[in-house]
Amino acid sequence: xxxxxxxxxxxxxxxxxxxxxxxxxxxxxxxxxxxxxxxxxxxxxxxxxxxxxxxxxxxxxxxxxxxxxxxxxxxxxxxxxxxxxxxxxxxxxxxxxxxxxxxxxxxxxxxxxxxxxxxxxxxxxxxxxxxxxxxxxxxxxxxxxxxxxxxxxxxxxxxxxxxxxxxxxxxxxxxxxxxxxxxxxxxxxxxxxxxxxxxxxxxxxxxxxxxxxxxxxxxxxxxxxxxxxxxxxxxxxxxxxxxxxxxxxxxxxxxxxxxxxxxxxxxxxxxxxxxxxxxxxxxxxxxxxxxxxxxxxxxxxxxxxxxxxxxxxxxxxxxxxxxxxxxxxxxxxxxxxxxxxxxxxxxxxxxxxxxxxxxxxxxxxxxxxxxxxxxxxxxxxxxxxxxxxxxxxxxxxxxxxxxxxxxxxxxxxxxxxxxxxxxxxxxxxxxxxxxxxxxxxxxxxxxxx
Numbered sequence: 001x002x003x004x005x006x007x008x009x010x011x012x013x014x015x016x017x018x019x020x021x022x023x024x025x026x027x028x029x030x031x032x033x034x035x036x037x038x039x040x041x042x043x044x045x046x047x048x049x050x051x052x053x054x055x056x057x058x059x060x061x062x063x064x065x066x067x068x069x070x071x072x073x074x075x076x077x078x079x080x081x082x083x084x085x086x087x088x089x090x091x092x093x094x095x096x097x098x099x100x101x102x103x104x105x106x107x108x109x110x111x112x113x114x115x116x117x118x119x120x121x122x123x124x125x126x127x128x129x130x131x132x133x134x135x136x137x138x139x140x141x142x143x144x145x146x147x148x149x150x151x152x153x154x155x156x157x158x159x160x161x162x163x164x165x166x167x168x169x170x171x172x173x174x175x176x177x178x179x180x181x182x183x184x185x186x187x188x189x190x191x192x193x194x195x196x197x198x199x200x201x202x203x204x205x206x207x208x209x210x211x212x213x214x215x216x217x218x219x220x221x222x223x224x225x226x227x228x229x230x231x232x233x234x235x236x237x238x239x240x241x242x243x244x245x246x247x248x249x250x251x252x253x254x255x256x257x258x259x260x261x262x263x264x265x266x267x268x269x270x271x272x273x274x275x276x277x278x279x280x281x282x283x284x285x286x287x288x289x290x291x292x293x294x295x296x297x298x299x300x301x302x303x304x305x306x307x308x309x310x311x312x313x314x315x316x317x318x319x320x321x322x323x324x325x326x327x328x329x330x331x332x333x334x335x336x337x338x339x340x341x342x343x344x345x346x347x348x349x350x351x352x353x354x355x356x357x358x359x360x361x362x363x364x365x366x367x368x369x370x371x372x373x374x375x376x377x378x379x380x381x382x383x384x385x386x387x388x389x390x391x392x393x394x395x396x397x398x399x400x401x402x403x404x405x406x407x408x409x410x411x412x413x414x415x416x417x418x419x420x421x422x423x424x425x426x427x428x429x430x431x432x433x434x435x436x437x438x439x440x441x442x443x444x445x446x447x448x449x
Contacts, residue, residue: 014192021188022126023150028181029119030151034158037285038304039171041293049105055224055414059407060109063220064116066403067213070256070396073124074204082195085125086186092118093182099175132196156311163304205256207247215240223411266385269447270378274398275405276440280345280433282406283413291353291426313368321376330377331448335441340370342437349430
């Protein structure tokens with residue numbers, strides 16, 4: 001495989017600075033994801049935004065990120081990983097500025113779409129640069145562990161950080177927070193990161209990208225909106241997905257989503273279970289803080305602290321999932337972890353819009369532990385189900401499924417909450433999330449043998 005490097009040699013000091021730079025980029029993207037849910041109620045009050053607008057503020061980012069993630073990796077290989085890292089960070093930073101200054105919900109949604117574009121270019125480049133710059137396998141594994149740890153740390157820090165910032169500086173401060181981080185990544189990246197690319201055999205599947213993006217956008221619109229708009233969006237989404245299938249089948253090896261991979265039962269099951277997992281989790285992260293703040297059960301600071309147990313459980317246990325999988329097997333880990341997630345969401349369904357808080361905390365703790373047990377084994381199954389040459393594509397598809405599930409979780413469970421009579425909307429939405437997760441448990445138990 002031909003890899004072009006402008007500067008092959010990097011000193012130990014350079015590599016330390018490079019690692020800090022890449023981790024800053026990952027932290028910026030992940031903390032932005034977890035902190036926004038806590039600000040949804042404050043943004044709705046300040047901008048007089050209905051629930052559908054708040055769903056788009058969250059899903060504008062998730063949807064764009066999911067739709068462009070695969071293409072982001074291809075663009076990095078074609079045109080340079082450092083170049084895409086810097087470009088993605090610049091777009092993300094500009095989008096954060098738009099969000100921080102947004103005078104209306106429409107501008108805020110546009111800013112969130114910009115940050116989603118930036119994240120889709122930035123994140124694949126960080127992992128690709130690690131693979132290129134750290135040649136020693138053991139050293140690279142250590143660096144990837146640090147990279148993954150930053151993901152978890154950012155997830156854990158988002159809610160309490162939002163709970164601290166929003167009462168003091170307002171909801172706009174959560175977007176302003178990422179701007180200096182983005183500028184630091186751009187400056188350090190341009191100074192110390194060597195450029196690399198691998199264009200041989202790589203192609204941009206533009207037709208597939210357009211159809212996939214329109215299909216996902218139409219599906220989300222059909223769920224979030226209502227009336228004629230929802231019907232037309234559903235029709236457009238269905239047509240785009242049908243065309244996408246034929247375009248990808250004709251593209252063969254150059255397809256953005258190689259269809260033969262999805263015909264492998266183990267891989268398809270891993271993708272489906274991953275999407276179901278984030279469907280439930282992101283639906284919880286969107287709705288639970290919203291109902292706490294809407295009802296006055298907790299203030300912003302209290303809601304931020306109340307979300308910590310789920311995040312900390314994930315951070316504390318996720319690194320153990322590999323050893324536990326080797327000891328007990330991936331099937332018990334995935335089915336057991338998904339059962340805990342479904343049970344946690346079911347416990348939330350038993351509460352009265354998140355009350356009593358102690359019962360909701362038990363549900364969150366179950367969900368966090370289940371996420372920790374499930375996430376690593378799912379990626380292991382996906383990568384093991386395909387040839388070694390397709391491991392990168394398999395990993396990217398699983399991450400795309402993760403964001404698609406997150407997008408639909410916010411859209412579908414938010415729509416249920418909005419349409420069911422207010423007194424039982426939260427219960428029915430959480431019940432729906434639990435059903436999706438438990439359905440995935442049955443799928444995993446049947447296929448992952």
